[in-house]
Amino acid sequence: MSPGPVDAAPGTRPVRGATYPPGTIGAMDSSNTRRQATRQKLFEAAVTLIAEQGFSSTTVDEIAERAGVAKGTVYYNFASKTVLFEELLRHGVELLTTSLQNASDENAERGGSHVDGLDAMIRAGLHFISRYPALTQLYVAELWRTNRAWQSTLMMVRQRAIAVIEAELRDGVAAGELSEDIDIALTASALFGMVLVAALDWQSYQPERSLDDVHAALSLLLQGRVGGGAVAPG
Amino acid sequence: MSPGPVDAAPGTRPVRGATYPPGTIGAMDSSNTRRQATRQKLFEAAVTLIAEQGFSSTTVDEIAERAGVAKGTVYYNFASKTVLFEELLRHGVELLTTSLQNASDENAERGGSHVDGLDAMIRAGLHFISRYPALTQLYVAELWRTNRAWQSTLMMVRQRAIAVIEAELRDGVAAGELSEDIDIALTASALFGMVLVAALDWQSYQPERSLDDVHAALSLLLQGRVGGGAVAPG
DNA sequence: GCTTTTGAACTGACCGGTCAGTTCAATTTC
DNA sequence: GAAATTGAACTGACCGGTCAGTTCAAAAGC
Missing domain, CATH: 1.10.10.60 (Homeodomain-like)
Incomplete structure (x- = not known):
């Protein structure tokens, strides 16, 4: 008759596509x-x-x-197409946060400032995006979408990446290196977006340019040489 | 005769779902x-x-x-689901570019600097996104996707928005107000991304905050008070 | 010999697009 | 000005194709 029970195959067969050990991805x-x-x-x-x-x-x-x-x-x-995708998302964010965290740590080890740390993270971000453009596109496309099954997975993903940036900002403020007026959360978002969009545009429309080139342009923006560089701070 | 053809169809029949006058959307x-x-x-x-x-x-x-x-x-x-979507995109970009252009023009009229112009555009961008969040999400999700039928439509859309920012940057450099070292295209992308991502995060995760609040945070970044504000420029 | 992979077959739900028919306000006719 | 006519706008049942998911016997690794 029917090809079989939709769910929970009775004991016999190998538990096809069952939830696989989630750690080893x-x-x-x-x-x-x-x-x-x-x-x-x-x-x-x-x-x-x-x-x-x-x-x-x-x-x-x-x-x-x-x-x-x-x-x-x-x-x-994989149990289903959806599960395949969810595991993919989890796998991806691991790569990104590790990359950002490493950049921050290495900068700290070599005695760089916190602004240098942000700069290093910008570079790491660019590197990541140029290496995994598809993964990045995919995140961007899904990240702010509502009513999605994997909404929670994505929020977790975003939070982990942003948190690394926020930590660097917080440390910078604590060290008196960054203005106390800045809004940590919003600034972290903005920096994240700056790198994300610039990198995607770079990949899409000017792929011949070097990472150093793009990094230099973003550094100027971070260090305030665009809108405020020539203006003496109050 | 009829209740009034919208655009005086020359033919006889109602030309079902045919390409409709693209101007009046x-x-x-x-x-x-x-x-x-x-x-x-x-x-x-x-x-x-x-x-x-x-x-x-x-x-x-x-x-x-x-x-x-x-x-x-x-x-x-509409001729098809795809056509409906394409017309939607075109309709949307019209709203955005008009909004950005107006912000720039009004700032110029009141004698503001070019940095002020950028600032005004940031505000206009935030306003737009808070008013049409769904439209914005939709653009973000599709903008960097490859192999899409409406790829060209989207590129046009993006180009029109970015062009307004680029013009302001170019004028600012010409007026000696902005550093000559900046990369116009990349900086425009980065600024666009900064506003985009910050605004989407604002809407998604901190919707209770005011536009002024968010605007202030981004202004700091634009004016270099985050990474370079405390450092005396060379 | 167990795990893993293959590949083809099948099912049932879903979905884009179609079209013959209906509605009704504006227009025309008398 | 009531009745008839028109046709753009709208309706919703229907069709054909597609796809996720399932199954399984047989083959291929290790």
Whole structure:
């Protein structure tokens, strides 16, 4: 009759596409099992396609084809298309926050100022975006969308990235290096947006320019050489 | 004869869902025919739904239902779902560029500096986003997506908005008010992104704050009081 | 021999687009 | 000025295609 129960297959078969150990995602784990490799291929295929077309326009068949596996394999590795996407998001944010945090830490270790720290994070952000443009596009497209199933996942993602910037700002203020008048949360958002949009435009419309070039332009803005550089502060 | 053709169709029949005079979109025209009203309702329904769910997850049935019309009416007024969306985009960018341009012009008239002009545009941008949050979300979600049918429409849209900012920057440099070192295109992008992301975060996460408040925070950044304000310029 | 992958088949819901028919305010006719 | 006519605007059932998800027997690794 029916092809089978929609949910909770009765005991027998391998629990296909069941919730997989959520810790070991992507290339994070060193033990490179065969399955890990397949999952990685699926991530890479999915991120590109979804960035290009959006989540719902991307079919599971396409993902499987691009990854070079059979459709059944997708469902062997992930419970559903949605779950695949959610794990992808979690995987991605890990890469970004690590990158930002490293930039901040390394700057601190070499004795740089907090403004230098922000500058280093701008560079790290640019580097990340140029390396994972599809992932970035995908976040941007989904981040402020309401009524989404993965809304909470995305908020967590955003919060983790912003928090790193906020910490640097806070430390800068505490050290007397930044004005006490600044609004930490809003400034962090604004800086984040500045890098995000500038980088995406760079990738989309002027890809021939170097990272240093773009970084220099943003540095000027950060250091107030655009609108206030020539004006003596009160 | 008829209740009044909106644009004097030369042919006989109602040329169903044909390309409609692109000039008269939305509530722009004062002559409020029945059809105009319907189109306006459809725009409003579509912009909200697409902002929430994305283009392809939004069904024509949903749009029709939210607008309070039958599905057929959608296809009577627009050739396809895609065309409806494209006209929506064009309609929206008109509002934004006008708003930015007005802010710039009014500042110039009252004898403000070019930095003041940028500041006024930031304010105008914030105002726009708080007034049309759904439209903004929608642009952000689609703007950097590749392989889209309306790619060219979006590029045009972006270019028109950015051009207004670039002009102000260029004038500022020419007037000796801004550093000659700045990269016009990149700085314009960055400023655009700064406002965009800060505003969306404001709307999403701190909606109780006032526009003035947010504007003040971004002004500080523009005028270099964050990273460079305390440092005496060379 | 277990895990993993394959690939084809199938299902049922969903969705964009169509179209024959209906409505009704403006216009024309008498 | 009442009746008839017109046709733009609107309606909603319907059609054909698409796709997520499921299943499974067989093959391929390790």
